[in-house]
Amino acid sequence: MLFDACTIGGIHAACRIVRSATFEGMADAEGHPTDKLCHMYETLAEGGTGIIITGMIAASRLEPHQHHQILLDDDSCIAPLAAITQAVHAKGGKIIAQIVIMGSAIMVPEGEDRIIVSPSGVPDKIGRTLQESQALTKEQIQRLVEDVGQAALRARKAGFDGVQFHGAHGYLASKFLTPYYNQRSDEYGGDLMGRARFLRQCIASIKQTAGSDFPVWVKLNCADFMKEGGMTAEESLQVMHWLADDGISAIEISGGNTSSLPRKGPIRAIRRTKEPMYFAPYAEKAAKELQGQTDIGVVGGWRSAAEMEEFLNTAPVSFISMCRPLLRQPDLPNRWRRGDTEPATCISCSRCFGDTDVDCIFHDTAEED
Numbered sequence: 001m002l003f004d005a006c007t008i009g010g011i012h013a014a015c016r017i018v019r020s021a022t023f024e025g026m027a028d029a030e031g032h033p034t035d036k037l038c039h040m041y042e043t044l045a046e047g048g049t050g051i052i053i054t055g056m057i058a059a060s061r062l063e064p065h066q067h068h069q070i071l072l073d074d075d076s077c078i079a080p081l082a083a084i085t086q087a088v089h090a091k092g093g094k095i096i097a098q099i100v101i102m103g104s105a106i107m108v109p110e111g112e113d114r115i116i117v118s119p120s121g122v123p124d125k126i127g128r129t130l131q132e133s134q135a136l137t138k139e140q141i142q143r144l145v146e147d148v149g150q151a152a153l154r155a156r157k158a159g160f161d162g163v164q165f166h167g168a169h170g171y172l173a174s175k176f177l178t179p180y181y182n183q184r185s186d187e188y189g190g191d192l193m194g195r196a197r198f199l200r201q202c203i204a205s206i207k208q209t210a211g212s213d214f215p216v217w218v219k220l221n222c223a224d225f226m227k228e229g230g231m232t233a234e235e236s237l238q239v240m241h242w243l244a245d246d247g248i249s250a251i252e253i254s255g256g257n258t259s260s261l262p263r264k265g266p267i268r269a270i271r272r273t274k275e276p277m278y279f280a281p282y283a284e285k286a287a288k289e290l291q292g293q294t295d296i297g298v299v300g301g302w303r304s305a306a307e308m309e310e311f312l313n314t315a316p317v318s319f320i321s322m323c324r325p326l327l328r329q330p331d332l333p334n335r336w337r338r339g340d341t342e343p344a345t346c347i348s349c350s351r352c353f354g355d356t357d358v359d360c361i362f363h364d365t366a367e368e369d
Protein backbone atom coordinates (compact mmCIF):
# COMPACT_ATOMS: atom_id res chain seq x y z
CA MET A 1 0.00 0.00 0.00
CA LEU A 2 2.74 2.46 0.97
CA PHE A 3 4.42 2.06 -2.39
CA ASP A 4 1.35 1.83 -4.63
CA ALA A 5 0.74 4.65 -7.06
CA CYS A 6 -2.16 6.73 -5.77
CA THR A 7 -3.94 10.07 -5.91
CA ILE A 8 -3.52 12.15 -2.76
CA GLY A 9 -5.21 15.50 -2.33
CA GLY A 10 -5.81 15.80 -6.05
CA ILE A 11 -2.23 14.90 -7.02
CA HIS A 12 -1.15 11.64 -8.65
CA ALA A 13 1.87 10.27 -6.77
CA ALA A 14 4.16 7.26 -7.03
CA CYS A 15 3.72 6.40 -3.34
CA ARG A 16 2.15 7.62 -0.10
CA ILE A 17 5.34 9.09 1.36
CA VAL A 18 5.31 12.89 1.47
CA ARG A 19 8.22 15.11 2.39
CA SER A 20 6.80 17.50 4.96
CA ALA A 21 7.73 21.17 4.57
CA THR A 22 11.32 21.79 5.63
CA PHE A 23 12.66 25.34 5.71
CA GLU A 24 15.95 25.04 3.85
CA GLY A 25 17.33 28.62 4.00
CA MET A 26 18.53 28.33 0.41
CA ALA A 27 17.25 31.48 -1.26
CA ASP A 28 19.45 34.23 -2.68
CA ALA A 29 19.13 37.92 -1.79
CA GLU A 30 16.12 38.28 -4.10
CA GLY A 31 14.30 35.38 -2.49
CA HIS A 32 14.91 33.14 -5.49
CA PRO A 33 15.97 29.51 -5.11
CA THR A 34 19.67 28.68 -5.33
CA ASP A 35 21.04 25.81 -7.46
CA LYS A 36 21.68 23.96 -4.19
CA LEU A 37 17.94 24.00 -3.38
CA CYS A 38 17.07 22.78 -6.85
CA HIS A 39 19.54 19.94 -6.41
CA MET A 40 18.01 19.08 -3.01
CA TYR A 41 14.53 18.69 -4.50
CA GLU A 42 15.85 16.71 -7.48
CA THR A 43 17.62 14.36 -5.07
CA LEU A 44 14.43 13.87 -3.05
CA ALA A 45 12.43 13.10 -6.20
CA GLU A 46 15.14 10.69 -7.36
CA GLY A 47 15.10 9.06 -3.92
CA GLY A 48 11.46 8.05 -4.30
CA THR A 49 9.50 10.62 -2.25
CA GLY A 50 5.98 10.69 -3.69
CA ILE A 51 5.19 14.37 -3.11
CA ILE A 52 7.64 17.03 -1.91
CA ILE A 53 6.33 19.99 0.08
CA THR A 54 8.73 22.93 -0.11
CA GLY A 55 9.96 24.79 2.95
CA MET A 56 7.67 27.67 3.90
CA ILE A 57 7.56 30.35 1.22
CA ALA A 58 6.67 33.96 2.07
CA ALA A 59 3.54 35.31 0.43
CA SER A 60 3.27 38.96 1.46
CA ARG A 61 5.40 42.09 1.51
CA LEU A 62 3.37 43.44 4.39
CA GLU A 63 5.55 41.51 6.83
CA PRO A 64 9.28 40.76 7.14
CA HIS A 65 10.69 37.60 5.61
CA GLN A 66 12.85 34.98 7.22
CA HIS A 67 16.57 34.96 6.29
CA HIS A 68 17.16 33.16 2.97
CA GLN A 69 13.45 32.49 2.49
CA ILE A 70 11.94 31.87 -0.94
CA LEU A 71 9.44 34.59 -1.85
CA LEU A 72 6.28 34.25 -3.89
CA ASP A 73 5.38 37.89 -3.40
CA ASP A 74 6.07 39.13 -6.93
CA ASP A 75 6.23 37.72 -10.44
CA SER A 76 10.04 37.65 -10.63
CA CYS A 77 9.99 34.35 -8.69
CA ILE A 78 7.98 32.49 -11.33
CA ALA A 79 10.81 31.65 -13.75
CA PRO A 80 13.37 30.52 -11.11
CA LEU A 81 10.74 28.40 -9.37
CA ALA A 82 9.67 26.91 -12.71
CA ALA A 83 13.22 25.55 -13.09
CA ILE A 84 12.69 23.66 -9.80
CA THR A 85 9.30 22.20 -10.68
CA GLN A 86 10.62 21.09 -14.07
CA ALA A 87 13.63 19.41 -12.46
CA VAL A 88 11.40 17.52 -10.00
CA HIS A 89 8.92 16.48 -12.70
CA ALA A 90 11.78 15.26 -14.89
CA LYS A 91 12.69 12.84 -12.09
CA GLY A 92 9.08 11.62 -11.82
CA GLY A 93 8.31 13.53 -8.63
CA LYS A 94 5.56 15.93 -7.58
CA ILE A 95 6.04 19.19 -5.70
CA ILE A 96 3.77 21.49 -3.67
CA ALA A 97 4.64 25.02 -2.52
CA GLN A 98 4.05 25.69 1.18
CA ILE A 99 2.74 29.24 1.52
CA VAL A 100 3.02 31.02 4.85
CA ILE A 101 2.12 34.26 6.53
CA MET A 102 4.69 34.23 9.32
CA GLY A 103 3.09 36.63 11.79
CA SER A 104 5.08 36.98 15.00
CA ALA A 105 6.68 33.51 14.85
CA ILE A 106 9.67 34.95 13.04
CA MET A 107 13.34 35.52 13.70
CA VAL A 108 13.58 39.00 12.21
CA PRO A 109 16.57 39.65 9.98
CA GLU A 110 18.75 42.60 11.05
CA GLY A 111 17.96 45.92 9.37
CA GLU A 112 14.38 44.85 8.63
CA ASP A 113 11.92 47.67 9.24
CA ARG A 114 8.61 46.14 8.20
CA ILE A 115 6.02 45.56 10.90
CA ILE A 116 5.61 42.23 12.67
CA VAL A 117 1.92 41.37 12.74
CA SER A 118 -0.31 39.18 14.90
CA PRO A 119 -4.02 38.82 15.66
CA SER A 120 -3.98 40.94 18.84
CA GLY A 121 -0.41 42.05 19.61
CA VAL A 122 0.12 39.41 22.33
CA PRO A 123 3.92 38.92 22.61
CA ASP A 124 5.15 35.64 21.08
CA LYS A 125 7.69 33.32 22.69
CA ILE A 126 10.59 32.79 20.29
CA GLY A 127 13.28 30.77 22.05
CA ARG A 128 14.03 32.71 25.24
CA THR A 129 12.92 36.08 23.89
CA LEU A 130 9.50 37.63 23.57
CA GLN A 131 8.59 38.92 20.12
CA GLU A 132 6.51 42.09 20.17
CA SER A 133 4.00 42.61 17.35
CA GLN A 134 1.19 44.86 16.16
CA ALA A 135 -2.45 43.78 16.08
CA LEU A 136 -3.65 43.57 12.49
CA THR A 137 -6.24 46.01 11.22
CA LYS A 138 -9.10 44.58 9.15
CA GLU A 139 -7.61 46.26 6.05
CA GLN A 140 -4.28 44.53 6.68
CA ILE A 141 -6.05 41.18 7.13
CA GLN A 142 -7.78 41.70 3.81
CA ARG A 143 -4.46 42.53 2.15
CA LEU A 144 -2.86 39.34 3.55
CA VAL A 145 -5.78 37.21 2.34
CA GLU A 146 -5.40 38.66 -1.16
CA ASP A 147 -1.60 38.22 -1.10
CA VAL A 148 -2.02 34.53 -0.23
CA GLY A 149 -4.26 34.05 -3.27
CA GLN A 150 -1.80 35.86 -5.54
CA ALA A 151 1.10 33.78 -4.21
CA ALA A 152 -0.82 30.58 -4.99
CA LEU A 153 -1.48 31.81 -8.54
CA ARG A 154 2.25 32.44 -9.00
CA ALA A 155 2.95 28.93 -7.68
CA ARG A 156 0.56 27.54 -10.26
CA LYS A 157 2.27 29.55 -13.02
CA ALA A 158 5.62 28.18 -11.84
CA GLY A 159 4.35 24.63 -12.40
CA PHE A 160 3.76 23.46 -8.82
CA ASP A 161 1.31 20.58 -8.51
CA GLY A 162 -0.54 22.38 -5.73
CA VAL A 163 -0.03 24.55 -2.69
CA GLN A 164 -0.14 23.88 1.01
CA PHE A 165 -1.21 26.76 3.24
CA HIS A 166 0.60 26.74 6.59
CA GLY A 167 -2.09 26.69 9.26
CA ALA A 168 0.06 25.09 11.98
CA HIS A 169 2.94 25.63 14.44
CA GLY A 170 2.02 29.15 15.58
CA TYR A 171 2.41 30.94 12.27
CA LEU A 172 -0.26 33.58 11.65
CA ALA A 173 -3.23 31.40 10.64
CA SER A 174 -2.50 29.12 13.59
CA LYS A 175 -2.21 32.14 15.93
CA PHE A 176 -5.71 33.22 14.87
CA LEU A 177 -7.00 29.79 15.95
CA THR A 178 -5.36 30.00 19.40
CA PRO A 179 -7.49 31.79 22.04
CA TYR A 180 -4.40 32.87 24.03
CA TYR A 181 -3.02 34.74 21.01
CA ASN A 182 -6.32 35.79 19.45
CA GLN A 183 -8.09 38.19 21.78
CA ARG A 184 -9.89 40.13 19.05
CA SER A 185 -13.44 41.28 19.59
CA ASP A 186 -14.34 41.61 15.89
CA GLU A 187 -15.41 38.85 13.48
CA TYR A 188 -11.83 37.43 13.36
CA GLY A 189 -11.86 36.55 17.06
CA GLY A 190 -14.19 35.26 19.76
CA ASP A 191 -15.69 31.84 19.15
CA LEU A 192 -14.05 29.15 17.01
CA MET A 193 -15.98 30.24 13.93
CA GLY A 194 -14.46 33.72 14.28
CA ARG A 195 -10.96 32.43 15.01
CA ALA A 196 -11.07 30.12 11.95
CA ARG A 197 -12.23 32.95 9.66
CA PHE A 198 -8.72 34.07 8.58
CA LEU A 199 -7.64 30.53 7.68
CA ARG A 200 -10.84 29.85 5.75
CA GLN A 201 -10.65 33.16 3.92
CA CYS A 202 -7.08 32.37 2.85
CA ILE A 203 -8.19 29.00 1.47
CA ALA A 204 -11.11 30.68 -0.35
CA SER A 205 -8.73 33.30 -1.76
CA ILE A 206 -6.39 30.59 -3.08
CA LYS A 207 -9.28 28.79 -4.77
CA GLN A 208 -10.69 31.96 -6.24
CA THR A 209 -7.35 33.32 -7.50
CA ALA A 210 -5.43 30.18 -8.50
CA GLY A 211 -8.49 28.23 -9.70
CA SER A 212 -10.79 25.80 -7.95
CA ASP A 213 -9.17 22.87 -9.81
CA PHE A 214 -5.73 23.63 -8.30
CA PRO A 215 -5.02 21.31 -5.32
CA VAL A 216 -5.01 23.19 -1.99
CA TRP A 217 -3.71 21.45 1.11
CA VAL A 218 -3.42 22.76 4.63
CA LYS A 219 -1.08 21.87 7.49
CA LEU A 220 -3.02 22.06 10.74
CA ASN A 221 -2.37 21.53 14.43
CA CYS A 222 -4.39 18.68 15.94
CA ALA A 223 -4.04 20.72 19.18
CA ASP A 224 -1.73 23.45 20.49
CA PHE A 225 -0.73 21.50 23.64
CA MET A 226 -0.40 24.73 25.68
CA LYS A 227 -0.83 24.96 29.45
CA GLU A 228 -3.82 27.20 28.87
CA GLY A 229 -5.44 29.09 26.04
CA GLY A 230 -4.47 26.67 23.29
CA MET A 231 -6.69 25.30 20.52
CA THR A 232 -8.06 21.95 21.73
CA ALA A 233 -8.25 18.65 19.83
CA GLU A 234 -12.06 18.96 19.63
CA GLU A 235 -11.76 22.46 18.15
CA SER A 236 -9.19 21.29 15.63
CA LEU A 237 -11.54 18.53 14.46
CA GLN A 238 -14.31 21.09 13.98
CA VAL A 239 -11.94 23.25 11.88
CA MET A 240 -11.13 20.18 9.78
CA HIS A 241 -14.84 19.65 9.11
CA TRP A 242 -15.20 23.26 7.98
CA LEU A 243 -12.14 22.97 5.75
CA ALA A 244 -13.57 19.81 4.19
CA ASP A 245 -16.85 21.67 3.56
CA ASP A 246 -14.79 24.44 1.94
CA GLY A 247 -13.29 21.89 -0.47
CA ILE A 248 -9.78 21.48 0.94
CA SER A 249 -7.88 18.80 -1.02
CA ALA A 250 -5.88 17.39 1.90
CA ILE A 251 -5.06 18.10 5.56
CA GLU A 252 -1.63 17.27 6.94
CA ILE A 253 -1.91 16.85 10.70
CA SER A 254 0.80 18.22 12.96
CA GLY A 255 0.59 19.95 16.34
CA GLY A 256 2.11 22.36 18.84
CA ASN A 257 3.79 25.76 18.68
CA THR A 258 6.56 27.65 20.47
CA SER A 259 4.34 28.03 23.57
CA SER A 260 3.48 24.35 23.88
CA LEU A 261 4.21 22.42 27.07
CA PRO A 262 7.71 20.88 27.26
CA ARG A 263 8.23 18.15 24.64
CA LYS A 264 4.78 18.84 23.12
CA GLY A 265 5.91 20.98 20.17
CA PRO A 266 5.86 20.02 16.49
CA ILE A 267 9.49 18.80 16.28
CA ARG A 268 10.05 16.32 19.08
CA ALA A 269 13.06 14.41 20.36
CA ILE A 270 11.41 11.02 20.09
CA ARG A 271 13.75 9.15 22.41
CA ARG A 272 13.04 11.58 25.25
CA THR A 273 9.27 11.62 24.88
CA LYS A 274 9.19 7.89 24.12
CA GLU A 275 6.34 8.72 21.79
CA PRO A 276 7.21 7.95 18.18
CA MET A 277 4.53 8.83 15.59
CA TYR A 278 3.23 11.33 18.12
CA PHE A 279 0.19 12.60 16.22
CA ALA A 280 -1.02 9.19 14.96
CA PRO A 281 -4.08 8.91 17.30
CA TYR A 282 -5.29 12.37 16.25
CA ALA A 283 -4.85 11.53 12.56
CA GLU A 284 -6.68 8.23 12.96
CA LYS A 285 -9.65 9.95 14.58
CA ALA A 286 -9.74 12.72 11.96
CA ALA A 287 -9.39 10.28 9.06
CA LYS A 288 -12.29 8.16 10.36
CA GLU A 289 -14.53 11.21 10.78
CA LEU A 290 -13.64 12.77 7.45
CA GLN A 291 -13.42 9.64 5.33
CA GLY A 292 -14.71 10.34 1.81
CA GLN A 293 -14.64 14.12 2.38
CA THR A 294 -10.94 14.98 2.20
CA ASP A 295 -7.54 13.28 2.39
CA ILE A 296 -5.89 13.17 5.80
CA GLY A 297 -2.15 12.71 6.31
CA VAL A 298 0.12 12.93 9.32
CA VAL A 299 3.65 14.06 10.15
CA GLY A 300 5.77 13.72 13.26
CA GLY A 301 8.12 10.93 14.29
CA TRP A 302 7.57 8.39 11.50
CA ARG A 303 10.75 6.36 11.10
CA SER A 304 9.92 2.88 9.77
CA ALA A 305 8.22 1.56 6.65
CA ALA A 306 6.61 -1.30 8.60
CA GLU A 307 4.94 1.13 11.03
CA MET A 308 3.74 3.30 8.16
CA GLU A 309 2.33 0.29 6.33
CA GLU A 310 0.57 -0.92 9.47
CA PHE A 311 -0.97 2.50 10.12
CA LEU A 312 -2.19 2.82 6.52
CA ASN A 313 -3.87 -0.56 6.94
CA THR A 314 -5.61 0.33 10.21
CA ALA A 315 -6.62 3.97 9.66
CA PRO A 316 -8.11 5.53 6.52
CA VAL A 317 -5.24 8.02 6.19
CA SER A 318 -4.00 8.81 2.69
CA PHE A 319 -0.35 9.73 3.28
CA ILE A 320 2.43 9.85 5.83
CA SER A 321 4.98 12.64 5.88
CA MET A 322 8.55 12.90 7.09
CA CYS A 323 10.85 15.86 7.49
CA ARG A 324 14.07 15.09 9.39
CA PRO A 325 14.61 11.52 8.11
CA LEU A 326 14.61 12.77 4.52
CA LEU A 327 17.22 15.40 5.38
CA ARG A 328 19.54 12.65 6.54
CA GLN A 329 18.55 10.04 3.93
CA PRO A 330 16.89 11.56 0.84
CA ASP A 331 16.90 8.09 -0.76
CA LEU A 332 15.02 6.47 2.15
CA PRO A 333 11.75 5.80 0.23
CA ASN A 334 13.60 3.92 -2.52
CA ARG A 335 15.65 1.97 0.02
CA TRP A 336 12.40 0.82 1.63
CA ARG A 337 10.76 0.18 -1.74
CA ARG A 338 13.65 -2.15 -2.58
CA GLY A 339 13.00 -4.16 0.59
CA ASP A 340 15.41 -2.61 3.09
CA THR A 341 13.69 -3.01 6.49
CA GLU A 342 16.02 -0.74 8.48
CA PRO A 343 14.28 2.25 10.08
CA ALA A 344 15.50 5.75 9.27
CA THR A 345 18.93 6.54 10.73
CA CYS A 346 17.83 10.05 11.78
CA ILE A 347 18.19 10.33 15.57
CA SER A 348 15.65 13.19 15.82
CA CYS A 349 18.18 15.48 17.51
CA SER A 350 16.82 18.49 15.54
CA ARG A 351 20.30 19.95 15.20
CA CYS A 352 19.52 20.44 11.51
CA PHE A 353 17.12 23.26 12.46
CA GLY A 354 18.49 26.64 11.35
CA ASP A 355 18.06 29.61 9.08
CA THR A 356 20.57 28.92 6.33
CA ASP A 357 21.73 25.92 4.28
CA VAL A 358 19.81 23.46 6.43
CA ASP A 359 21.37 20.00 6.40
CA CYS A 360 21.79 16.93 8.60
CA ILE A 361 24.80 17.34 10.92
CA PHE A 362 25.99 13.84 10.06
CA HIS A 363 26.62 14.84 6.46
CA ASP A 364 29.85 16.52 7.58
CA THR A 365 31.22 13.47 9.37
CA ALA A 366 32.34 9.94 8.63
CA GLU A 367 29.20 8.65 10.37
CA GLU A 368 27.14 9.15 7.23
CA ASP A 369 26.74 5.93 5.29
Ligand SMILES: Cc1cc2nc3c(=O)[nH]c(=O)nc-3n(C[C@H](O)[C@H](O)[C@H](O)COP(=O)(O)O)c2cc1C
Nearest residue numbers: 020021022023055056267300301322323324352353
Ligand atom coordinates in the same frame (compact mmCIF):
# COMPACT_ATOMS: atom_id res chain seq x y z
C1 LIG B 1 14.95 21.87 9.78
C2 LIG B 1 13.45 21.91 9.88
C3 LIG B 1 12.72 22.83 9.13
C4 LIG B 1 11.32 22.83 9.18
N1 LIG B 1 10.64 23.72 8.40
C5 LIG B 1 9.28 23.66 8.35
C6 LIG B 1 8.56 24.48 7.45
O1 LIG B 1 9.12 25.27 6.69
N2 LIG B 1 7.21 24.37 7.46
C7 LIG B 1 6.54 23.48 8.27
O2 LIG B 1 5.32 23.39 8.19
N3 LIG B 1 7.20 22.69 9.11
C8 LIG B 1 8.56 22.74 9.17
N4 LIG B 1 9.24 21.89 9.99
C9 LIG B 1 8.48 20.86 10.75
C10 LIG B 1 8.40 19.56 9.95
O3 LIG B 1 7.71 19.71 8.72
C11 LIG B 1 7.70 18.43 10.74
O4 LIG B 1 6.39 18.87 11.05
C12 LIG B 1 8.45 18.06 12.03
O5 LIG B 1 9.85 18.10 11.82
C13 LIG B 1 8.08 16.66 12.53
O6 LIG B 1 8.33 15.67 11.55
P1 LIG B 1 9.60 14.69 11.58
O7 LIG B 1 9.57 13.96 12.89
O8 LIG B 1 9.41 13.79 10.40
O9 LIG B 1 10.82 15.55 11.48
C14 LIG B 1 10.63 21.89 10.00
C15 LIG B 1 11.37 20.98 10.76
C16 LIG B 1 12.76 20.98 10.71
C17 LIG B 1 13.52 19.96 11.52
Ligand code: SF4
Nearest residue numbers: 346347349350352360
Ligand atom coordinates in the same frame (compact mmCIF):
# COMPACT_ATOMS: atom_id res chain seq x y z
S1 SF4 C 1 20.53 16.67 12.35
FE1 SF4 C 1 19.58 15.12 13.70
S2 SF4 C 1 17.37 15.41 13.41
FE2 SF4 C 1 18.38 16.49 11.75
S3 SF4 C 1 18.39 14.99 10.09
FE3 SF4 C 1 20.34 14.79 11.14
S4 SF4 C 1 20.01 13.15 12.65
FE4 SF4 C 1 17.99 13.84 11.96
